[in-house]
Amino acid sequence: MDYVIEMLNIRKEFGNFVANDNITLQLKKGEIHALLGENGAGKSTLMNVLFGLYQPEGGEIRVRGQKVDITDPNVANGLGIGMVHQHFMLVENFTVTENIILGNETKKNGMINIRDAAKKVAEISELYGLNVDPYEKIEDISVGMQQRVEILKTLYRGAEILIFDEPTASLTPQEIDELMAILKKLIQEGKSIIIITHKLQEIMDVSDRVTIIRKGEGIGTVITAESNPEELATLMVGRQVTFKTEKGPSNPTEQVLNVENLFVEDYRGVGKVKGLNLSVRRGEIVGIAGIDGNGQSELIEAITGLRKVKSGKITINSKDVTGKKPREITETGIGHIPQDRHKHGLVLDFTVGYNAVLQTYYQKPISKKGIMDYKLVSKKAKELIEMYDVRTQGEHAFARSLSGGNQQKLIIGREIDRDPDLLIAALPTRGLDVGAIEFIHKRLIEQRDRGKAVLLISFELDEIMNVSDQIAVIYDGIIIDTVKATETTEQELGLLMAGHSKTEMTIIGDEVVLKEGDSSDVK
Numbered sequence: 001m002d003y004v005i006e007m008l009n010i011r012k013e014f015g016n017f018v019a020n021d022n023i024t025l026q027l028k029k030g031e032i033h034a035l036l037g038e039n040g041a042g043k044s045t046l047m048n049v050l051f052g053l054y055q056p057e058g059g060e061i062r063v064r065g066q067k068v069d070i071t072d073p074n075v076a077n078g079l080g081i082g083m084v085h086q087h088f089m090l091v092e093n094f095t096v097t098e099n100i101i102l103g104n105e106t107k108k109n110g111m112i113n114i115r116d117a118a119k120k121v122a123e124i125s126e127l128y129g130l131n132v133d134p135y136e137k138i139e140d141i142s143v144g145m146q147q148r149v150e151i152l153k154t155l156y157r158g159a160e161i162l163i164f165d166e167p168t169a170s171l172t173p174q175e176i177d178e179l180m181a182i183l184k185k186l187i188q189e190g191k192s193i194i195i196i197t198h199k200l201q202e203i204m205d206v207s208d209r210v211t212i213i214r215k216g217e218g219i220g221t222v223i224t225a226e227s228n229p230e231e232l233a234t235l236m237v238g239r240q241v242t243f244k245t246e247k248g249p250s251n252p253t254e255q256v257l258n259v260e261n262l263f264v265e266d267y268r269g270v271g272k273v274k275g276l277n278l279s280v281r282r283g284e285i286v287g288i289a290g291i292d293g294n295g296q297s298e299l300i301e302a303i304t305g306l307r308k309v310k311s312g313k314i315t316i317n318s319k320d321v322t323g324k325k326p327r328e329i330t331e332t333g334i335g336h337i338p339q340d341r342h343k344h345g346l347v348l349d350f351t352v353g354y355n356a357v358l359q360t361y362y363q364k365p366i367s368k369k370g371i372m373d374y375k376l377v378s379k380k381a382k383e384l385i386e387m388y389d390v391r392t393q394g395e396h397a398f399a400r401s402l403s404g405g406n407q408q409k410l411i412i413g414r415e416i417d418r419d420p421d422l423l424i425a426a427l428p429t430r431g432l433d434v435g436a437i438e439f440i441h442k443r444l445i446e447q448r449d450r451g452k453a454v455l456l457i458s459f460e461l462d463e464i465m466n467v468s469d470q471i472a473v474i475y476d477g478i479i480i481d482t483v484k485a486t487e488t489t490e491q492e493l494g495l496l497m498a499g500h501s502k503t504e505m506t507i508i509g510d511e512v513v514l515k516e517g518d519s520s521d522v523k
Contacts, residue, residue, distance in 0.1 A: 004029045004064055004161055004192050005050065005081075011058035012045055017393050019045040022059065023218040025194075025211050027161070032183060032193045034207035034224070036200075036236050038433045039405025040391025042216040043196045044086070047163050050194075051083040052076040063161075079161075082154025086166040086404055086431070087342070088146050092139040096132055097121050100153045124155050129185050142293075144175030151182070162186065164195045166404065168202060169431040174291070180206050198405070198433040200229040212236055237435040245441045248449075250469040252281035255318075256333075256422045256453035257303070262312035264298040272298040274477035275312075280422065285444060285454040287468030287485070289461065290497050295477040296457050297339060300426050304336050305329040306344065317421060330359060335420030337412055337428045339457070345411040346399045353381035353395040356414055380417075388413035389439070404431040409440075416443055423447050426457040441467050461490055475499045 005027035012020040019042045027033045037043045048054045050061065052070040060067055063079050070076050076083070090099050097118040105112045118134035125132045130148045138146060147167065154162055164183075168176045183193060183206055197203060203210055204224060212219040212235045219235050233241040257280040264273035272295045280286045290296055301307035303314055305326035314322045316332045330336070338344035346355050357366050357377050366376050381395035388409045392402055399407060408431055415423065425444060429437045444467055448454050458464050464471055468485045473496040481496050491512040495504075506515045 002029055002065075003027060003062070005194070006062040006065075007046065007050060007059065008062070009059040010046060010049055010056050010061075012042075012049055012054055013057050014393070019216055020049070020056070020213075021216045021218075023213055023216075025218075026221075027192055027194055028208075029192050030187060030190065031208040032187060032195060032206050034203045034210040035194055035196045035213070036198075036203060036210050036232060037213040038215075038236060038391075039198075039409070039431075039436055040403045041213050041236075043213060044165055044403060046213070047083065047165060047194065047196060050076070051081060051163060077157050077159070080159055081161045081163070082157060082159030083163040084147065084150040084154060084165065084167060086169055088150050090138045090146060090149060092137075094138060095134070096136050096138065096141075096149050096152070097134040099138060099149055100156050104157060121152060121156065124152060128155065128189065129182060142175070144171050144178065147171070147175075147179070148182070160190070161192050162194070164193065164197075166196055166198070166431055168197060168199060169404065176202070198431070198437075200232050200434060203232065204229060214238055233434045236433065239435075241434050241438055245438075245445065245466040247445045247467075250284045250448060252284040252469070253451070255279050255281050256316060257455065258313075258315045259299075259303070260313045260315075262299070262302060262314065263310040264295070264302045264307060265310055266298060271310075272477055273302065276474075276478050278472060278479055280453040280455050282421070282451045282453050283448060284469045285448050285456055285467055286470045286472055287456040287458065287464040288472050288474055289458075289464045289493055290474035292459055294474050296426075296474060298477075299474070300336075300339065300424060300457060303329075304334065304338075304424065333421035335415035335418055335423040337408075337415050337423070337425045339426040341404070341407050341411055346407055348398070348400040350399060351381075351396050352385070352390070352392055352399055352402070352410060353377045355399045355410060356381040356384050356395070359414065359418060384410065384413040384417060389436070405433060405436060408432060409436060412440060412443065416447065420452065422453045422455065424455045424457075427459070428456070429458075429460075429463065437463075461493060465490070465493070473497055 003026045007025045009022045009024055010020050011022050023046055035043050045054065049056050052072045052075050061070060068079060097114060100121055101117045106117055107113060121134040130152060132145060132148050132152060167179060171179060186193060207224045209221055209223055210232060211221045214236060259276060259278040262273050262276045266272045276299060288296060298307055302309050305324055309322050313320060316334060319332055321329045321332055342348060357380055360366055361372060366372060378395050385392060385395065390409050391406045412428060429440050432440065444454055456468055465485050470482055471485050471488060472479045472482045473493065475497060481502060489512055495514065500514060504514055506513060
């Protein structure tokens with residue numbers, strides 16, 4: 001059997017913690033090989049060993065049959081191995097080309113030759129269907145396009161073996177489809193790919209084989225076509241997982257959040273929320289469905305005080321909080337699971353303990369007369385770690401050391417523990433494995449059943465339909481319709497998300513379609 005990569009009995013330790021316990025992974029030439037496991041199972045650690053970021057304590061690595069010592073990423077690059085990390089490593093105010101050649105600059109007469117580099121970038125981009133402008137600045141392009149720049153960076157350096165770490169965690173459904181097409185194109189051009197993902201349907205759609213690891217140990221490798229999502233989930237988690245969220249009917253009472261005629265602009269002064277109206281009551285989950293970029297982020301930032309409101313009114317428990325500072329708004333009874341966990345959710349260079357009390361460190365009982373009780377900080381952190389199954393070496397570990405999914409579980413635990421009247425959950429399961437998703441969905445429904453109001457923002461239609469009671473569809477900065485989750489379909493929501501009204505739709509058989517003559521988006 002011809003393997004381009006063989007990781008044989010790899011063992012990686014961090015002090016007394018064993019992250020990889022004698023794991024074996026073998027990659028065939030021309031295949032997409034998925035690496036599946038729970039948050040904190042050791043997937044990224046294993047790939048960081050392959051890329052030379054970590055050195056293993058045991059085992060060996062073979063590349064094209066030859067034993068190698070990958071002491072750093074430059075050695076990996078020299079062997080034709082490239083890695084696209086979950087959190088991109090790009091310089092925001094550099095152009096695409098400047099980022100791609102950084103550390104690998106070509107010079108002409110002592111000067112960096114940007115023109116020739118940009119030409120090569122454009123050629124590679126065209127070959128693999130990436131459609132990237134070499135002269136665009138990183139700060140001006142979408143997250144999906146930034147990922148393509150990271151892919152280009154590896155291809156520019158001659159990578160034949162590509163590692164993707166949670167490549168779809170930050171992408172919209174449309175960008176995910178485009179990425180899957182790119183992966184297949186890379187394979188057609190002779191590349192070999194290892195992809196870390198929690199999304200079982202993606203594994204079924206694009207991978208040839210799957211290696212499963214659980215709590216640092218290898219469970220085995222299966223042929224994707226001979227398996228199914230239910231079997232993979234059971235192998236990953238070690239128990240049967242429920243894909244359909246079970247919940248009783250909602251019992252909404254008085255209004256908690258009310259948004260009236262809200263207008264919000266982005267950082268360029270362009271209107272993103274345009275006269276939006278929305279309300280959420282106690283005892284219900286309202287999901288916001290929409291294609292990314294239609295004002296969801298600006299709406300949430302306006303409600304939580306992270307973005308200035310141009311006009312309109314926001315009330316929480318009948319109290320006007322329009323334009324208030326984030327802490328004032330939080331203290332009215334809001335819990336916020338932010339869309340960007342690194343920017344708005346955590347201080348990465350603080351410990352898990354300090355991050356667990358970011359919202360309450362100045363309040364009793366954590367602080368008395370301005371002095372923090374560090375024993376109580378540790379106690380609170382330990383409670384959240386245990387209750388929300390945060391995989392960490394302890395409350396004194398830095399938040400940066402946690403996997404993305406475990407960082408998310410820490411934030412969710414912290415916000416729910418504060419017992420808010422309104423819980424705003426923006427992409428709460430992004431980067432979480434199927435077992436953790438099941439757990440978080442249950443927590444959101446528990447909040448609802450305790451008489452709390454929950455506002456859910458997600459780009460996953462199945463999540464919106466599974467968890468929500470009411471679904472508010474946002475398009476071009478306004479809520480164009482609100483439907484009951486039990487009375488709608490993916491087709492109807494998809495058409496609403498594209499800007500079509502219900503009057504433009506008709507039912508043919510079991511499908512909702514546009515009436516003849518109504519094929520264009522609302523302008």
